[in-house]
Amino acid sequence: MPSPSRRALLKQIGAFSAMGAAAPLGISLSAITQAAAQSASGDYRALVCVFLYGGNDAYNTVLATDATSWGHYLNHRNPRTRVPTDTGASIALMAAGTAADPSASANTPERLGGVLPISHVSRLAHAGRSFAFHPALGDLRNLQQGGRLAVLANVGPLVKPTLKTDLQTAGFPQPAKLYSHNDQQSTWMSLGVEGTETGWAGLMGDVLKSRNGVSAGANMALIQRAFTGMSPTGAAVWMNGRTVLPFQTGATSLSGLGSNGRIYGSAALQSAVVNIMSSAASTSHLTLDHQALVQRATQANALIGSQLPQPGVAPWGTAGEHNPYNDALLKYTSTQDGSQKTNPLALQLQMVARLIATNGAANLGIQRQFFLVGLGGFDNHDNLIANHGEGMAQLNHGLAYFDRVMQASGLGSQVTAFTASDFGRTFTNNGDGTDHGWGAHHLIMGGAVKGADVYGVFPTYSTANSQGVFSSPHQLQNGVMLPGTSVEQYAYTLGKWMGVSASDLLGILPNLQNFDVDTHDLGFMNA
Numbered sequence: 001m002p003s004p005s006r007r008a009l010l011k012q013i014g015a016f017s018a019m020g021a022a023a024p025l026g027i028s029l030s031a032i033t034q035a036a037a038q039s040a041s042g043d044y045r046a047l048v049c050v051f052l053y054g055g056n057d058a059y060n061t062v063l064a065t066d067a068t069s070w071g072h073y074l075n076h077r078n079p080r081t082r083v084p085t086d087t088g089a090s091i092a093l094m095a096a097g098t099a100a101d102p103s104a105s106a107n108t109p110e111r112l113g114g115v116l117p118i119s120h121v122s123r124l125a126h127a128g129r130s131f132a133f134h135p136a137l138g139d140l141r142n143l144q145q146g147g148r149l150a151v152l153a154n155v156g157p158l159v160k161p162t163l164k165t166d167l168q169t170a171g172f173p174q175p176a177k178l179y180s181h182n183d184q185q186s187t188w189m190s191l192g193v194e195g196t197e198t199g200w201a202g203l204m205g206d207v208l209k210s211r212n213g214v215s216a217g218a219n220m221a222l223i224q225r226a227f228t229g230m231s232p233t234g235a236a237v238w239m240n241g242r243t244v245l246p247f248q249t250g251a252t253s254l255s256g257l258g259s260n261g262r263i264y265g266s267a268a269l270q271s272a273v274v275n276i277m278s279s280a281a282s283t284s285h286l287t288l289d290h291q292a293l294v295q296r297a298t299q300a301n302a303l304i305g306s307q308l309p310q311p312g313v314a315p316w317g318t319a320g321e322h323n324p325y326n327d328a329l330l331k332y333t334s335t336q337d338g339s340q341k342t343n344p345l346a347l348q349l350q351m352v353a354r355l356i357a358t359n360g361a362a363n364l365g366i367q368r369q370f371f372l373v374g375l376g377g378f379d380n381h382d383n384l385i386a387n388h389g390e391g392m393a394q395l396n397h398g399l400a401y402f403d404r405v406m407q408a409s410g411l412g413s414q415v416t417a418f419t420a421s422d423f424g425r426t427f428t429n430n431g432d433g434t435d436h437g438w439g440a441h442h443l444i445m446g447g448a449v450k451g452a453d454v455y456g457v458f459p460t461y462s463t464a465n466s467q468g469v470f471s472s473p474h475q476l477q478n479g480v481m482l483p484g485t486s487v488e489q490y491a492y493t494l495g496k497w498m499g500v501s502a503s504d505l506l507g508i509l510p511n512l513q514n515f516d517v518d519t520h521d522l523g524f525m526n527a
Contacts (some may be wrong), residue, residue: 007237010037014221014395015415018200020052029370031088031280038185038481043211043367044367044368044369044411044414044490045367045368045369045414045416045497045498045499046356046368046369046370046371046372046414046415047201047369047370047416047418047494047498048315048349048352048363048370048371048372048373048402048415048416048417048418049201049236049238049370049371049372049373049414049419049420049422050345050374050375050395050398050399050417050418050419050420051092051181051185051188051189051233051236051372051373051375051394051415051419051420051421052373052374052381052391052419052421052422053143053374053375053377053378053379053380053421054373054376054377054378054380054422054424055181055184055421055422055423055424055425055437055440056378056391056419056421056424056440057378057380057384057388057389057425057434058154058424058426058437058439058440058441058442058481059073059077059132059425059427059434059479060091060093060134060388061119061134061392061440061441062118062131062132062133062151062346062454063093063115063132063134063135063409064129064130064131064149064292064458064459064461065095065096065130065131065153066128066129066130067134067365067462068422068461068487069461070095070308070310071131071463072462073092073443073461074092074385074459075463076221076224076417076427076428076429076463076464076479077090077092077427077429078090078091078092078393079093079429081303083518086348086429086509088429088430088431088432089107089108089385089429089431090109090385090430091109091110091384091385091429091432091433093109093114093115093134093435094110094112094113094114094115094135094323095114095115096117096132097114098111098113098114098117099113099114100113100135101113102338104255105384106335106336106337106386106389107383107385107386107432108385108391109385110133110387111335111389112134112136112335112385113135114135115132115134115135116132116133116134116135116137116141116178117130117131117141117143117157117526118131118132118141118145118151118454119144119145119452119453120151120453120454121452121453121454122182122453123316124455125458126454126458129458131151131454131458131526134389134392135271135389136335136389136392136393136396137395137396138390138396138505139397139399139400140395140396140399140400140443140445143280143399143400143403143445143451144452146219146452147449147450147451147452148403148412148445148446148449148451148489149215149443149444149445149446149451150443150446150449150451150452150454150455150524151441151442151453151454151455152441152442152444152455152456152458152485152490152522152524153441153445153455153457153458153459153484153485154439154440154441154456154457154458154459154481154482154483154484154485154489155341155439155440155441155442155456155483155484155485155486155489155490155514156423156424156438156439156440156481156483156484156485156486156487157178157184157187157188157438157483157487158173158175158483158485158487158488158511159173159174159175159193159511160173160484160506160511161354161514161515162164162174162482162483163473163482164474164482166475167476167482168270168304175187176193177193177477177509178377178423178438179423179436179438179489180193180247181379181422181436182194184422184423185361185422186237186489188420188421188422188487189201189236189238189420190237190238190308190479191509191511193508196237196324197237197240197242197244198237198240198241198242199236199237199238199240199241200238200488200491200495200508200509201229201239201240201242201370202229202237202238202239202241202242202245202246202349202370202382202506203240203508204241204242204370204495204498204500204504204505205218205228205239205241205244205370205494206241206242206243207500207501207508207521208228208246208367208368208499209224209225209228209244209368211359211366211367211368211499212224212225212227212364212365212366212367212368212369213227213364213366213375214365215363215365215367216364216365217364219299219303219364221301222299222300223303223364223365223366224243224244225243225244225245226244226247227247227364227366227369228241228353228366228368228369228370229244229246229247229354229369229370229372230240230246230247230248230249230369230370230372230491231246231248231249231371231373231447232248232249232251232282232347232348232351232352232355232373233251233372233373234248234374234375235248236374237372238372239372244277246372247300247437247459249351249355250351251307251344251347251348251351252311252324252325252347252350252351254301254305254308259331264404264427272312272442273515280324281514288342294304303362303364304358304362304364305362307358307361307362308354308355308358309354309358310322311323311327311354311358311360312327312508314408315353315404315408315409316329316350316353316354316357316405317330317350320412321423324342324350325342325347327498328340328344329346329401330342330346330347330350330401331343331346331397331449332346332393332394332396332398333385333393333397334384334390334393335389335390335392335393336390337387338407338451342476343394343397343398343401344375344426345373345374345375345394345397345398345399346394346397346398346401346402347375348373348374348398349399349401349405350401350405351400352371352373352402353402353405353406353409355371356409356411356415357409368498368499375391375394375395375398377391377429378391378421378422379437380425380433380434381430381433381434382430382431382432382433383433384433385432385485390426395419396431399417399443399445402417403417403445403446406446407447411527412447413446413447413448414444414447415446415450416445416446416448416449416494416497416525417444417445417446418442418443418494419440419442419443419444419445421436421440421442422436423435423436423437423439423440423482424438424439424440424441425440425480425483426478426479426480427461427470427478427479427480427481428464428478428479436480437478437480437481438480438481438482438513439459439474439481439482439483439484439485440479440492444524444525448497448526449524449526450523450524450525452525453507453524455522455523455524456484456485456522457474457484457485459472459474459475459482459484460475460479461471461475461476461479462475464479471523475519485522486511486512486515487520488509488511488512489512489515489519489520489521490519490522491505491508491509492509492512492519492520492522493522493523493524493525494507494509494520494525495509496525497525497526497527505520
């Protein structure tokens with residue numbers, strides 16, 4: 001068997017809810033370094049989903065900057081070149097090379113400066129096109145040009161390949177409840193509307209869990225079910241499988257019934273309370289599920305609670321700084337006022353790194369894991385420039401921080417992070433923001449990514465006529481992107497890298513049968 005992986009611990013910790021272990025003890029830097037080396041030599045792989053809650057404005061995240069595209073972009077996002085359907089303040093970013101003006105208002109594009117050109121491989125689909133990132137994504141632009149980050153253009157839920165003309169055909173299959181926050185969050189995570197019980201990562205975890213905890217003896221079943229999926233951001237269907245369940249932690253610590261395994265200083269009292277909570281008073285499914293949850297949580301916390309390293313340990317934290325909210329490594333520069341602020345995304349990603357480090361220390365033997373972190377604030381119907389700029393600054397800092405930590409831990413090619421969101425947004429300006437859309441651009445980061453490129457088909461832009469109709473085959477009413485790539489193709493490519501077989505992936509991602517087999521793997525991952 002390969003040596004136990006530090007990343008495996010992430011899976012274990014994430015699999016449980018708010019009943020975490022007592023305050024963890026620190027482990028030495030030498031032990032962490034040894035665990036990192038063990039992980040790097042093993043067959044460990046992990047996916048980290050970075051979910052942008054609210055519906056990220058993809059048009060201002062990854063931009064088409066060739067002259068034709070830029071002209072259409074200004075027509076709809078800059079009122080100085082207003083078309084009849086658009087009013088209000090400018091939500092158009094500045095052209096590449098424009099210097100930022102720190103004295104400008106926080107809700108003006110002048111404050112942010114020009115967009116940042118990115119790389120892409122010349123191919124027919126993107127002939128004559130050029131692309132750029134939002135001005136606040138400077139670190140991610142460097143990662144993209146350095147080959148550690150890729151863009152997937154215009155991806156969203158699809159039942160089958162869909163042309164604009166297909167949407168005029170009665171009965172043509174479309175995803176249910178488009179433009180609804182809760183339903184589209186669920187669709188991205190589970191391929192079904194709100195209420196769907198299993199997610200595609202959880203179902204992949206069901207297939208891959210046999211690789212976890214094989215050397216852990218009596219703890220193997222617990223490790224496989226509880227630690228395959230982990231989250232410091234709360235419950236989400238993405239990691240629900242038929243057998244594996246997501247383990248939840250706090251953003252900075254494991255939650256517990258009592259401090260250091262005691263309630264009111266008494267270990268006996270804590271044991272009694274746990275016994276009561278894990279006893280079944282009836283045979284109802286709800287009661288039995290609660291009993292099983294408490295038992296698994298208690299066992300998991302006993303297994304890993306004392307092994308979780310402190311936050312103030314390199315490379316994920318500043319040595320000796322045990323309060324993450326004071327750690328300069330976890331602070332980003334606000335685009336609104338230039339101040340240093342604690343980044344909620346970086347806090348979660350630090351927790352992921354700490355959980356990964358625990359795997360080696362606790363000898364858990366985990367080889368495959370899924371993690372979910374989240375960042376809110378992307379439902380920008382107004383104040384788009386200021387609020388979206390702040391979100392982009394948090395995303396930029398958080399992902400760049402995590403990439404540095406993974407590389408320093410020896411795991412830079414074994415952990416892949418990717419973004420997802422409810423949906424994209426409209427091309428049109430609603431006053432000083434945008435409204436709900438469909439397709440959107442997303443980012444994939446890590447050493448296993450074939451970076452410095454834009455995958456999928458980047459949409460062509462157009463300007464609406466007097467009736468509000470867009471001539472582009474990729475733009476619907478209000479310039480909403482019609483996805484050219486499905487969430488299931490996105491998931492297939494990531495799942496294949498994780499080691500899920502093609503036949504299992506077809507079972508997990510049922511709409512893939514409607515797409516040509518040659519298009520299942522989008523090509524942005526190395527083997």
